[in-house]
Amino acid sequence: MINKITQFSMLLLLSVWILLSCKDEKYKGDYNPDTIKGYKNEAATVSSKMDSVEAVNFITKQKLRELYELSALASNSNDTVLNSLLRDQLLTYFPKKDTTEIFSLLRDLSSKKVTYTSVTKFKILAKDSITPDSIKKVAYSINYFNEDKKLIESNDRIGVFVLKQEPIQFKREFKFYFTSLNENDTIQIKDSIPSGVTQKSIGKSPK
Numbered sequence: 027m028i029n030k031i032t033q034f035s036m037l038l039l040l041s042v043w044i045l046l047s048c049k050d051e052k053y054k055g056d057y058n059p060d061t062i063k064g065y066k067n068e069a070a071t072v073s074s075k076m077d078s079v080e081a082v083n084f085i086t087k088q089k090l091r092e093l094y095e096l097s098a099l100a101s102n103s104n105d106t107v108l109n110s111l112l113r114d115q116l117l118t119y120f121p122k123k124d125t126t127e128i129f130s131l132l133r134d135l136s137s138k139k140v141t142y143t144s145v146t147k148f149k150i151l152a153k154d155s156i157t158p159d160s161i162k163k164v165a166y167s168i169n170y171f172n173e174d175k176k177l178i179e180s181n182d183r184i185g186v187f188v189l190k191q192e193p194i195q196f197k198r199e200f201k202f203y204f205t206s207l208n209e210n211d212t213i214q215i216k217d218s219i220p221s222g223v224t225q226k227s228i229g230k231s232p233k
Contacts, residue, residue: 053142053175062099063108065092067118071199079150081198086164086187087148089202093119094143094168097128101135121188121203131207135170138178142171147182160189163209183208 067089072081093116100112116128151163164185170178186209190201 051169051177053144053169053171053177055142055144057095057142059099062092062095063112065096066115067092067203069199069201074198081200082150082162082189083148085189085200085202086150086162087145087166089119089187089204090145090148090164090166090168090185091143093204093207094145097131098135098140098143101132102141119204121205127204127207138170139172140170140178141173142175144169144171146180151184160191161205162187162189185209 070085070088072084076084096112096116100109100116103109103112113128113132117125120127145166145168147165147167149165151165164187165182166185167180167182169180172178185204186206187202187204191198
């Protein structure tokens with residue numbers, strides 16, 4: 027009986043320690059609100075040295091970061107004019123200016139008082155090659171942080187996006203938009219960004 031109580035106590039302490047350790051995680055990104063205000067879903071061009079997998083990974087992760095950072099900024103804005111402008115920019119990330127996903131996301135961020143976000147555990151699920159109007163899925167984790175840069179929560183999600191490729195002056199240009207940020211699926215995911223490909227919040231789609 028004593029052994030069982032001891033084991034239970036140890037497990038309880040371990041669980042509390044893990045929970046507190048997660049909560050102590052801090053945001054370490056390069057947050058710049060002036061840069062984020064310039065985000066909008068422009069067509070993206072990628073280096074000719076990138077293969078198809080690298081190109082899709084690079085663009086998709088950049089778009090996810092832009093969308094969540096812009097959404098967090100919009101959810102914290104008390105300026106009605108700025109708020110309207112930011113929401114218009116957010117709508118460019120979705121086809122036909124679909125407002126459902128955007129307003130749901132903004133409500134969620136606002137209710138949790140999210141100031142900073144980061145995308146981790148990123149993996150493209152579709153295995154087909156790039157074709158016009160190619161529909162793909164991405165598994166990722168989104169982390170929410172408060173104004174003190176402390177972790178609020180981390181959620182695994184599966185997004186769906188459409189990627190169009192159009193050759194322009196011998197360059198590969200991609201037109202991109204999300205159709206969903208979170209499908210009702212669960213999956214174990216690991217980071218799959220190819221080595222040598224890094225992501226930074228630069229305020230523009232990757233060139």
